[in-house]
Amino acid sequence: MNSNFHWRPVLRALPDLIQAAFVTLEVAALSMLIGVVLGLALAMARDFTAPAAAPARWLAVAWVALARNTPALFQLYFFGFGLGAWGINMSPLAIVLAGLSFNNAGYLAETFRGGFRAVPAAQMRAALSLGMTRMQAMTRIVVPQVLRAVWHPLTNQMVWAVLMSSLGMLVGLHELAGETQAQASRTFRIFEYFAVAAVIYYVVVKLLVLGARLMAWRLFRGWSPA
Amino acid sequence: MSNTVTYFTGFRGADLLFLAEAAWGTLKLSALSIAVGTALGVGLGWMLAELRATRPILVPLLDVFRSVPLIIQLVLFFNFVPMIGLGLSPFAAGCVVLSAYAAALVAQVARAGIESVGRPLRRAARSLGMSYGQAMRHVVLPMGLRTVFPAWVGIVLGVMKDSSLVSVLGYVELLRASQILITRTQEALFVLGVAGAFYFLLSWPVSWWAARHEKRWQQ
Amino acid sequence: MKRILLAAAISLAGSVTALADTLDDVIDRSTLRCGVVLDFPPIGFRDQNNEPTGFDVEYCKDLAAALDVEVEIIPVTWAERLPLIVTGRGDVVFGATSDTLERAKTVGFSIPYAVYFAQMVVNKNSGITSFEDLRGKKIAAAVGTVPEQEWLKIAKQWGEEGNYQGYQSENEVFLAVAQGKADAGITTNTAVPAVVAKFDTLETGPRMPWQADYTSVVGPRHDVTWLNYLNLFVSRQVRSGRYAELWRKYVGAMHPT
Numbered sequence: 250m251n252s253n254f255h256w257r258p259v260l261r262a263l264p265d266l267i268q269a270a271f272v273t274l275e276v277a278a279l280s281m282l283i284g285v286v287l288g289l290a291l292a293m294a295r296d297f298t299a300p301a302a303a304p305a306r307w308l309a310v311a312w313v314a315l316a317r318n319t320p321a322l323f324q325l326y327f328f329g330f331g332l333g334a335w336g337i338n339m340s341p342l343a344i345v346l347a348g349l350s351f352n353n354a355g356y357l358a359e360t361f362r363g364g365f366r367a368v369p370a371a372q373m374r375a376a377l378s379l380g381m382t383r384m385q386a387m388t389r390i391v392v393p394q395v396l397r398a399v400w401h402p403l404t405n406q407m408v409w410a411v412l413m414s415s416l417g418m419l420v421g422l423h424e425l426a427g428e429t430q431a432q433a434s435r436t437f438r439i440f441e442y443f444a445v446a447a448v449i450y451y452v453v454v455k456l457l458v459l460g461a462r463l464m465a466w467r468l469f470r471g472w473s474p475a
Numbered sequence: 476m477s478n479t480v481t482y483f484t485g486f487r488g489a490d491l492l493f494l495a496e497a498a499w500g501t502l503k504l505s506a507l508s509i510a511v512g513t514a515l516g517v518g519l520g521w522m523l524a525e526l527r528a529t530r531p532i533l534v535p536l537l538d539v540f541r542s543v544p545l546i547i548q549l550v551l552f553f554n555f556v557p558m559i560g561l562g563l564s565p566f567a568a569g570c571v572v573l574s575a576y577a578a579a580l581v582a583q584v585a586r587a588g589i590e591s592v593g594r595p596l597r598r599a600a601r602s603l604g605m606s607y608g609q610a611m612r613h614v615v616l617p618m619g620l621r622t623v624f625p626a627w628v629g630i631v632l633g634v635m636k637d638s639s640l641v642s643v644l645g646y647v648e649l650l651r652a653s654q655i656l657i658t659r660t661q662e663a664l665f666v667l668g669v670a671g672a673f674y675f676l677l678s679w680p681v682s683w684w685a686a687r688h689e690k691r692w693q694q
Numbered sequence: 695m696k697r698i699l700l701a702a703a704i705s706l707a708g709s710v711t712a713l714a715d716t717l718d719d720v721i722d723r724s725t726l727r728c729g730v731v732l733d734f735p736p737i738g739f740r741d742q743n744n745e746p747t748g749f750d751v752e753y754c755k756d757l758a759a760a761l762d763v764e765v766e767i768i769p770v771t772w773a774e775r776l777p778l779i780v781t782g783r784g785d786v787v788f789g790a791t792s793d794t795l796e797r798a799k800t801v802g803f804s805i806p807y808a809v810y811f812a813q814m815v816v817n818k819n820s821g822i823t824s825f826e827d828l829r830g831k832k833i834a835a836a837v838g839t840v841p842e843q844e845w846l847k848i849a850k851q852w853g854e855e856g857n858y859q860g861y862q863s864e865n866e867v868f869l870a871v872a873q874g875k876a877d878a879g880i881t882t883n884t885a886v887p888a889v890v891a892k893f894d895t896l897e898t899g900p901r902m903p904w905q906a907d908y909t910s911v912v913g914p915r916h917d918v919t920w921l922n923y924l925n926l927f928v929s930r931q932v933r934s935g936r937y938a939e940l941w942r943k944y945v946g947a948m949h950p951t
Contacts (some may be wrong), residue, residue, distance in 0.1 A: 318632070318678035319671050320639035323650060327667055330657070330866070333873035334664040340875075341859065408542070415544035419643070421837075421859050426547060430773065431860060434838030437776040437800045440554040447543045447551060454542040482735035482888040484742035493744055557781035645769060658733045658865040659740050661872075661892060 259441045262432045269428035270449050276417065276424055277410040280346055284353025284406070291358035292365065309358065316355020321413050324348045329420045341422035349410055356406055364399040397469050404461040408454050415450070425449060486660045491669070497652030498673045500566075504648060505635040508570055512577025512634065513627070519578060520585025533582075540579035546640050548572050553644050569641030577634045584626045588619030621692050628685040632678050639674075649673055716785050716913065716920040725764045728754035729778045729787035729912075732769045733865040735888045736944040737790055737808075749944040750788040753807070753911075756936065757786065757927055771863055773838030776801050779912050786924065787912040790882070792840040802917065803910035804924035807931070808941075810882040810907040812841045814899025815868065815889050820877035825900045834859040834867045834876035841880040844904045872896055882907070884945050 294302070294309035316324070325348040328339065339347065368391050376386035415426035423431060425446055433442035519537065522529045540548070553568045563571070592615045600610040642651035653670035657663050720726050730750045732738045738748040746767045758765035768784050775791055778784040779801045790810060793803040816822040820831060829852060835842040837860040849855045859876050861867045867879040872893040880902065881889065890896050911924045931937045 314679060315671075315675070318636075318682060319674045320636035320650065322639050322642075323667070323671055323674060326650070327671065330663040330869050330873070331667045332664075333869065333875060334662075336874065338873055338875045412542075412544040415546050416640075418546070419862055421861050423860075426544060427860075429547075431837060434773045435796075435843070437780060437797070439777050439780075440551065440558070443547050443551050443554070447547050450544055450547065451539060451542045481742075482739050483892045487742060489743070554777060554781055557783060562783065645774070654863075654865075655732075655740060655744060657869075658863070659742070659744070661869070663869060 254441055255436070255438055256441055258436050258438060259432075259445050262442070263445070265432065266425065266428055266445060266449060269423060269425045270453055272422075272428075273411060273414050273417075273424040273426075274453065276342070276345055276349065276414045276422075277407065280349035280353055280410050280414070281403075281407050283346070283350035284357050284410075285403075287350065287354035288357030288361055291354055292361035295358065295362065312351075313355045313358050316352050317359075321348065321352050322416050322419065324352055325416050325420055341417065341420050344420050345414060345417040345422050345424070348416075349413055352413065353406060353410060356409075357403070360399050360402045360406070361395070363402075364395040367398040368394045400461070400465050400469070404458065407461070408457060411454060411457065412450070483661055484659060486656065486662055486665065490656055490660075493656065494649065494652055494666075494669055494673060497647055497649045498677065500646070500652075501635070501638055501648040501674075502677065504566065504569055504573065504641060504646070505631075505638045508573035508577055508638070509631050509634050511570070511574040512630075513581050515574065515578035516581025517585045519582035520587075521589065523582060523586040524589040537579040537582055540576050541583075545572070545576055545637050546643060548576065549640055549644055565641065565644035565646035569638070569644055569646055573634055573638060573641070576637070577630060580630045580633070581627065584623045584630065585619075587626075588623035589615055591622045592618045624692070625685060625689050628681065632682055635678060636674070716917045717923055720761055720763055720785050723763070725766050726754070726758040726761060726786065727766045727768055727784045728757070729768045729770045729775060729784040729789060730754060731772060731775070731789040731864070733771075733863045734790060734882075735885055737884060738788075749808070749940050750790070752940050752944075753788045753931070754786075756931065757924075760927060760930075771838075772836045773862070775838070775912065779914055782914070785913070785920075789912070790907070790909045791912050792907045793910040794840060798915075800915065802913045802915040802921045804913070804921055804928050806908040806910050807928040807937075808909050810884060810909060812844070812880055812902035812904060812907060813883045813886050814878045814902065815871055815881055815886055815896050816878040816899035817871050817874055817876075818895055818897050819874070822878050822899055825903055827900075828878060830854065830857070831877040832857050832859060832875070833878055833880065834861055834870045835880040836861055836864050836867055840907060841882075841902065844902065845880055848903075868893065868896070887946070 291309040291312055294305045295313070297303075297306045325344060328347045328351070329341075329344045332339070372390055372394075373386055376390045377383070381389070414424050417424045418427035418430045421427070429442050429446040433439045519533060523533055549569065549572050552572050553563070553565070556563045556568060596618075597610055597614060600614040601607070605613065638648060639650040642648055642654070645651070647655070649670050653666045656666045660666065730738045730746060730748075732740055732746055732748075732751075734748075734750075736748055738746065738750045741747045746769065751767060754765050754767060768778065770778055770784075770787070770789065772789070775787050775789045776797060779787055788807075790808065791797070791803075793806060797803075814822070814828075820827075822828060822831060833845060833849070835845055835858070842860060846855060846858060849858055859870060861870060864881060864885065867876075867881065868889050870876045871879040872895050874895070878899055883901070886898050890898055911928060913920050913924055
């Protein structure tokens with residue numbers, strides 16, 4: 250059994266790995282941004298009642314069901330080689346972004362639906378009766394409360410996006426996991442490289458959670474708990 | 476170039492069976508991991524809620540499983556086990572990692588479930604003459620279960636989908652089987668479509684049933 | 695003193711039996727655990743019943759037959775070949791593994807058993823006919839292979855590392871080129887005819903300028919008795935005519951020069 254650890258090559262590769270960790274963060278953040286926009290649209294589309302909007306509603310229902318009931322890796326493969334069969338070719342970065350955004354949107358749609366339900370419609374009417382415009386009522390009364398209700402799930406989804414972006418290594422993206430694999434395959438010191446990658450992921454996730462908590466404190470401290 | 480051997484062959488009816496067998500593999504892997512993970516997680520959750528002294532150790536430890544990508548956990552464990560002289564099949568290694576991962580998630584949920592039943596209520600149960608075990612079983616369990624049931628179903632479905640990652644260890648579950656078929660038939664879209672349908676059939680009924688159940692419980 | 699020597703002798707004997715080599719392990723286990731890359735037609739692939747077959751698979755079976763044990767085929771990706779040996783999950787790997795000095799720091803190699811040339815498969819629309827045409831093109835190869843490393847050296851000289859795409863398997867390389875994700879993919883001369891025949895959008899590309907790939911059977915680095923056995927096996931496969939027979943069956947013409 251060859252159980253001698255060789256850490257030196259890993260330490261030499263550390264700058265590359267840390268650089269790749271920033272790619273991971275970028276991909277995760279971007280996919281969250283797209284996911285939030287699409288998720289909001291899906292959440293609203295699902296509650297359309299007009300018969301003319303039925304196709305949009307069904308699209309939203311199907312999107313959410315597919316995103317939540319198939320593995321993220323499957324979704325990546327689909328955007329990668331599945332769509333490639335139709336001649337739609339995306340770079341590894343685009344594949345991961347599309348896959349993660351698709352997945353994020355499906356989960357966030359449900360989160361936002363819950364968030365909007367957390368604000369009773371009566372508050373809107375009350376705000377209007379106090380002389381606020383619709384816009385004012387939205388930005389000052391409804392949205393802050395929704396934001397607070399979805400803040401925690403949003404943070405979770407961001408962490409989830411960071412973790413999921415590691416699947417990029419299976420479609421050729423050199424984010425943290427992909428870079429780790431590329432480096433490890435040169436020396437075949439798999440364990441050492443992935444152990445270091447695990448530590449970097451842990452630190453990144455912890456920093457994210459901490460940052461989200463600090464931001465929540467800044468954003469919501471004026472608010473008394475409901 | 477000899478023509479006696481064909482390297483690429485088209486999709487056949489028997490390949491559906493191949494995928495179905497692999498879906499069964501996915502089901503076995505996830506069911507076992509969820510069972511072990513839930514049992515372990517409930518125990519850990521109980522310790523977190525009731526034995527405060529365990530928190531400084533357990534909380535950061537369980538945190539690791541939730542802060543490191545599962546795929547990295549799998550690769551690490553699979554490459555570590557032989558170093559200590561053990562041989563584990565991809566299935567067994569996948570099971571261990573998925574179980575630990577599920578346990579870490581369930582522990583958090585179980586703890587929340589126990590803590591959701593307020594101390595006054597539990598004290599009231601105890602003052603009615605119930606033993607600790609009785610209070611747990613007749614008061615905390617039924618009430619806590621209701622609050623955490625949706626979250627637990629979420630974990631179950633999550634683990635089922637995440638079992639697809641065990642494909643990187645070489646275990647032939649649904650996703651690996653579809654890759655094998657894509658290699659042979661070169662019909663990526665079709666094979667992926669069938670595999671996706673299998674996943675959907677495994678996952679969607681459970682989430683639909685859980686959503687209905689949740690509604691009924693909330694009423 | 696005598697007693698101490700005796701104790702030392704006994705413990706030494708004990709440690710000797712504990713260090714039984716792979717050859718003994720395989721015979722005791724009655725199973726040869728053999729790693730093969732199965733997305734590398736015609737060397738390793740799956741038949742229409744999804745059973746492993748190909749040149750390397752036959753070699754596994756021949757080795758098992760020589761040892762009079764059962765064979766367990768372990769499908770691996772390119773990048774998993776050496777870890778399979780390092781972690782002891784497999785006894786031997788037949789996986790077109792180039793015998794580089796870098797890898798020999800980690801695993802042991804037999805004498806070479808097959809020779810390959812790196813060759814491109816190119817997308818018909820790419821307009822690539824010569825090696826120089828590859829400048830500025832998107833090139834795909836499988837992660838953890840020698841062609842990948844060789845290409846990255848050239849790409850670095852050209853300042854085109856950004857155009858490289860690494861995939862998990864040979865098959866994903868073919869798909870990527872066929873679908874147009876990449877303009878050209880690096881594979882071996884043995885795979886090119888089969889792949890080009892399968893995909894309408896692919897055609898045979900240029901040979902790569904680096905030297906031929908001598909590939910060896912892989913075993914644990916420290917296990918010299920096992921590597922000796924593998925050497926003998928490789929040599930006898932050639933002498934018995936089995937090598938020529940299998941190469942002709944799966945690859946076609948005798949190895950190109």
